[in-house]
Amino acid sequence: MYIYIQPRSGDLDGRGQLTQSGLLEFVEFVLQVCLDQMVYVEHAMGLATLRQRLERAVTFEPRFEHAGVKQEMARALHILLTQGEVSRSDFKIYTGLHDRVASGQLNKLVTMGLIDAPSVKSRQLHPGLPVWFAQLLFPELHRRFDQ
Numbered sequence: 001m002y003i004y005i006q007p008r009s010g011d012l013d014g015r016g017q018l019t020q021s022g023l024l025e026f027v028e029f030v031l032q033v034c035l036d037q038m039v040y041v042e043h044a045m046g047l048a049t050l051r052q053r054l055e056r057a058v059t060f061e062p063r064f065e066h067a068g069v070k071q072e073m074a075r076a077l078h079i080l081l082t083q084g085e086v087s088r089s090d091f092k093i094y095t096g097l098h099d100r101v102a103s104g105q106l107n108k109l110v111t112m113g114l115i116d117a118p119s120v121k122s123r124q125l126h127p128g129l130p131v132w133f134a135q136l137l138f139p140e141l142h143r144r145f146d147q
Helices: 021-044 047-060 062-067 073-083 087-093 097-114 131-137
Strands: 124-126
Touching: 047 062, 047 073, 047 131, 062 097, 073 097, 073 124, 087 097, 087 124, 087 131
Parallel strands: none
Antiparallel strands: none
16 A cells, blocks of 8 residues: 655645645545445435345345245345344244244244344344345445456
């Protein structure tokens, strides 16, 4: 990494190499990046957009099909992702499936890393975001550049 230091603007610029105008330019740059990221997160985390991406992922992603995850799990995953923490019993109710089927589906999602449960019997569930799943839900969050 190279650091480019601009020459002084003059004897009266205030602080030698660290000018106030340079500080203002840097602060403006940082605020522009923050604004850009906030707009992206607002769009990516939009409830309708996120739910659509989840439904498409659960329906069309081969990993879900291979694991035997039912499409009804998309709704429960959506609630878990938007709330950040859900009780195990509520998660099963959100699936709309019979308790035994919902438990089996929940175990599949834990195995896939999509749900983080501190223990097998823990009451609280947290979202897990493996890289492959995050890339499905949040496209262009991490861009890969081929050289």
